Amino acid sequence: MTASAPPTEIAVHRVEGGQRPPRMGFFTDTTVCIGCKSCEVACKQWNDLPADTTQYGGRSFDYTGSLSATSWRHVHFVEIAPASAQDREAARAALGQGAGGRLPNIPATGGLAAAREDLDLVAMAQAPLPEGGMDRWLFASDVCKHCTNAGCLDACPTGALIRTEFQTVIVQPDICNGCGYCVPSCPFGVIDRDPYDGRAAKCTLCYDRLQDGLEPACAKACPTDSIQFGPYDELVERAQGRVVELHERGLETAYLYGAGDDGGDQLAGGLGAFFLLTEPPERFGLPAQADSPIQANVPAATAAGLAAGVTAAATAVVSLLLAHRRVRR
Amino acid sequence: MSHGHGRPPEERIREQEGRRVDGRDVTPAVGRRGEPGRWRRAVEGAAVSGFRQRFEDGAWSFLYHADTRYAARRRADGEVPAAAARMRGGTEVPVPVRGPVIRPNVWTWEVPLYFWFGGIATGASFAALGCEVAGDARSARVARMVAVGAAGCGGPLLIMDLGRPERFHHMFRIFKTRSPMSMGAWCLMGFSNTGGGAVLADLLGRRRTARALTVATAALGTYLGSYTGVLLASTAVPAWNRSRAFLGPLFMCTAVASGAAATRLALRAAGSERGHPTRAGLGALETVAMAAELVLSALNERRLGIAGRALDEGRPGRLLPAARALAAAGLALRPLGHRAPVIDEVPSVLFLLAALAYRFGWVGAGRTSALDHEAVAALARTPRRRRRRAVSSEAAGTAPGA
Numbered sequence: 001m002t003a004s005a006p007p008t009e010i011a012v013h014r015v016e017g018g019q020r021p022p023r024m025g026f027f028t029d030t031t032v033c034i035g036c037k038s039c040e041v042a043c044k045q046w047n048d049l050p051a052d053t054t055q056y057g058g059r060s061f062d063y064t065g066s067l068s069a070t071s072w073r074h075v076h077f078v079e080i081a082p083a084s085a086q087d088r089e090a091a092r093a094a095l096g097q098g099a100g101g102r103l104p105n106i107p108a109t110g111g112l113a114a115a116r117e118d119l120d121l122v123a124m125a126q127a128p129l130p131e132g133g134m135d136r137w138l139f140a141s142d143v144c145k146h147c148t149n150a151g152c153l154d155a156c157p158t159g160a161l162i163r164t165e166f167q168t169v170i171v172q173p174d175i176c177n178g179c180g181y182c183v184p185s186c187p188f189g190v191i192d193r194d195p196y197d198g199r200a201a202k203c204t205l206c207y208d209r210l211q212d213g214l215e216p217a218c219a220k221a222c223p224t225d226s227i228q229f230g231p232y233d234e235l236v237e238r239a240q241g242r243v244v245e246l247h248e249r250g251l252e253t254a255y256l257y258g259a260g261d262d263g264g265d266q267l268a269g270g271l272g273a274f275f276l277l278t279e280p281p282e283r284f285g286l287p288a289q290a291d292s293p294i295q296a297n298v299p300a301a302t303a304a305g306l307a308a309g310v311t312a313a314a315t316a317v318v319s320l321l322l323a324h325r326r327v328r329r
Numbered sequence: 330m331s332h333g334h335g336r337p338p339e340e341r342i343r344e345q346e347g348r349r350v351d352g353r354d355v356t357p358a359v360g361r362r363g364e365p366g367r368w369r370r371a372v373e374g375a376a377v378s379g380f381r382q383r384f385e386d387g388a389w390s391f392l393y394h395a396d397t398r399y400a401a402r403r404r405a406d407g408e409v410p411a412a413a414a415r416m417r418g419g420t421e422v423p424v425p426v427r428g429p430v431i432r433p434n435v436w437t438w439e440v441p442l443y444f445w446f447g448g449i450a451t452g453a454s455f456a457a458l459g460c461e462v463a464g465d466a467r468s469a470r471v472a473r474m475v476a477v478g479a480a481g482c483g484g485p486l487l488i489m490d491l492g493r494p495e496r497f498h499h500m501f502r503i504f505k506t507r508s509p510m511s512m513g514a515w516c517l518m519g520f521s522n523t524g525g526g527a528v529l530a531d532l533l534g535r536r537r538t539a540r541a542l543t544v545a546t547a548a549l550g551t552y553l554g555s556y557t558g559v560l561l562a563s564t565a566v567p568a569w570n571r572s573r574a575f576l577g578p579l580f581m582c583t584a585v586a587s588g589a590a591a592t593r594l595a596l597r598a599a600g601s602e603r604g605h606p607t608r609a610g611l612g613a614l615e616t617v618a619m620a621a622e623l624v625l626s627a628l629n630e631r632r633l634g635i636a637g638r639a640l641d642e643g644r645p646g647r648l649l650p651a652a653r654a655l656a657a658a659g660l661a662l663r664p665l666g667h668r669a670p671v672i673d674e675v676p677s678v679l680f681l682l683a684a685l686a687y688r689f690g691w692v693g694a695g696r697t698s699a700l701d702h703e704a705v706a707a708l709a710r711t712p713r714r715r716r717r718r719a720v721s722s723e724a725a726g727t728a729p730g731a
Contacts, residue, residue: 024384032392048366050339050359066429070362078427151565157511158499173364177499178492180435181510184564184695187709189431196337197363198492204365215387225390238393240409241400247408248401255412262410265417280416282426285702287709288417293565294507297573301562302509302555305577309551312585313455316614320459323610 023167023232024210026219026273027239028141031246031254033226035075035139040064042221043073046206066285067142069194072203073218076284078138140284141227143218144169144190144203145258146272147292152202154294155185160200167232168205168272176200187268187290205273232272236260239276246278253278257286268292337362420710428702430709431565434695439490441688443483444557445587447517448580448684450479451554452588454524456614458547460607461540468607470531471599472592473543476550477524479591484517509560516556520549554584561695567636567708568698569691575629576691582622586656587684589615590677603670615680616663619656622687626653635707639698640690646697648690655683 043049049070056063062077146168153161153169160175161182171191178198182191191202206216214220219229228235236259246254255278258271267290281288339359347356360366392399453476460469488497501518505511527542558576561569569576593611601608626649630637640649659679666673698704 044360045358046366048358048360050337050362053338066432070360076427154507155510155563157503157505157508157514158496159503159505160499171364175496175499175502176363176493177496179500179510180490180492181508181560181564183432184434184566184569184699187431187565189429189699192432193435193492194362195435196335199363200492201363206365208365208368210384213384213386215384219387225392228390228392229387230384238400240404241402243409243412244403244405245398245401247405247412249398252412253416255416256409257413257417260409261413265410265414277416280422280424282422282424282430282706285427285430287430287706288422289709290565293570294509294563297563297570298507298509298559301559301573301577304574305555305559305581306551308578308581309451309555312452312554312581312618313458313547313551315617316452316455316459316585316589317462318459319614319617320456320463320465320607320610323606323613324463324465326609327606 021165023272024205024230025146025168025232025235025271026143026205026216027228027230027235027259027276028143028273029226029228029239029242029276030138030140031242031251031276031278032224033075033139033141034224035077035137036223037064037075038221038223039073039141039218039227040071040075042217043203044071046209046217047072047204067144067190067192067202069192069197069201072143072201074142076138076140076142078140078279078283080136080138138279138283140275140277141218141222142284142286143273144205145188145268145274146203146205147188147267148269148272149292149295150268151185151187151292151294152182152191152200154292155181157181164207164210166205166207166210168207168210170204170207171200171202173199173201185293187287187293189285203273236274239274242276246276251278257281265289422703422706422710426702426706428705429700430702430705431699433699434564434566434692435492436490436692436695438689439486441692442685443486443490444580444688444692445685446479446483446486447553447557448584448688449588449591449681450476450483450520450524451550451581451584452586452590452618453479453592454520454543454546454550454553454588455585456589456592456611457527457543459610459614461543463607463610465607466536468592468596468601468605469543470528470539471595473524473527473531473539473546475588475592475595476546477521477528479588480517480521480524480553484521487514487517509556509563512552513556513560516549516552520546520553523549554588555581561691564695565705566695566699567701567704568633568639568694571633571636571708572629575625579622579625579629580691582618582625583684583687586615586618586622586680589618590680590684593677594674594681597674603673612663612666612676615677616660619660619680619683623653623656623660635704636698638704639694639701642701643693643697645690645694648686648693652683652686652690655679655686659683 049072052064052068052070060077060079064071064074067074150169153163157179158175158177160172161169162172163169176199178193178200180193182200183193191200193200209216215229219227239256240260243254243256254276256274257277258267258274277284342359343356349355453472457469457472457476460472488494491497500511500514503511504515523542523545527539527546530539530542555577558580562573562576564570589611593608593615596608630640639645659676662672663676
């Protein structure tokens, strides 16, 4: 069920006492996240990353915006306005499609899917008593997923991206030549090339700390343990228990994003850093399905391209032969 | 570095605020880019304080206490995957999309221009092969020079595009069949060597060597002209990803049309008379290739649906129609070629320009497509016809029969 051994890649296998360390990962439980952004700060501090230029857009209190070459953790802030009864019904219907007959329980106070996202935060702050106000405020700390089938790793032509002995995916900064192919190859929009530095950079799951037996900086700093770190199998088991517990308590929309799925439904073969969400993934800028685009498309596309190439070469030969033959006659 | 973003902002802070107080460096820690910070231990080999075997410092949480009811111990078979299927399944996006979902590519003008030169090199290598087979050694020599010249322009462009151009040789650290970028770099290297070797053999008067190397160059050309399309098709960008069966053939058509056109013009410059059969053959070749390109791109755009939205927006929305118009104009002028020597060359020039506009249009579409958050999210909900299983079951390890 859990993806323990990723497909063979170039990997560093540091053997300690004849035993390979287990796959390590993150479990980010968004139901206990308070949006304090400690993880962002801890990540920047430990990894010595520069500040980003931030802008207030008036649409969200989320200043970081997205993961980038200098932001390896990003806490999504999603502000949700109350929905009308009509919107709620529409959302029920839309969600029911994938439900296998079982409709999620949508609370009357706020639409799960129906709630609008078009809050005017400036007006809200200025008005003495905001009309309607905010229904819910969601937080989710996003990070590199350390996929089993990692698109960036498959794309990298230099071998700068490798899988470590902890089965995480890292960029070797002394190898990367900044070709930029990993950037559009990541189905989660995580890895980025720094415009000043020229190299690609992303979360390393604190590889340097792991080698010293320490947990990653963000997990260490998280005050509510929304970010949990540990051996992958243990994390998945605990996360599954958490989902069952939340379902029992009536939060029927709780689900795991990236772990515990059956073979064909896995996201990129299973995510090394997975999430417990209570809203559809699009709320947090996550795709509903994802896979390494390289593994999915390269064989078919290459075959089509080579077939076209052979046809083209043959056409060139034939057209020149015909032209010469016509003259000789 | 090619991308001219200048000095990072934190450098200025470091310079302005950097100072030493009482012999201590109190420069603010404003960070560094591109890699994690490097830490040095006070004593080499010393254990880190807080070190616990097997990450025991991370294994504890107040959440796991008995009184928190954090996680149920009950195992509910199928409940967890069913919950995920409920929220991730379905074909409609049920909520507003909070983008960005994926990142736009960071490539600048060098990449589409390289694609153009690489295409010309490919087409010229096929033209050289055709000339050799047809027995026109003189034209073959010109075509080989066009191929090597174009490939020679492509290499530096590819290096200029890198974030760290001085590390371009890292491309040749490994031979990675899985990565089209790696295979393309090797292919360009091989193509340049065999093509260059053929030109050298021409100069040394080694006819048979030149012929053998021409065949090898054309064989490498079948990949050099199509891999650029494969490379784009193997990304997560919807407009590229969903064109996967078409991008390779499309790019090959553009390559052949532009390569034949360039060779045809080069032959003219080299003094071939107007009615030369090789020029007629190349004229037919470029016409067929451009017509095939128009047909294929029309077919592709019909089936792209929401993923094709990006092709109609912004700069690619202007470049791609311009490319089509140039190609169509060239096709329309082709039958009039016998009337005047000037008109005879016009279609070749138009095809070269059309190819250039196609390259810039397709690469530019990657940006608009990646930033079309609704389309990216909607396509992630749309089931593919065939989901890849082999690798995931291999990775699962515990899967039955694995």
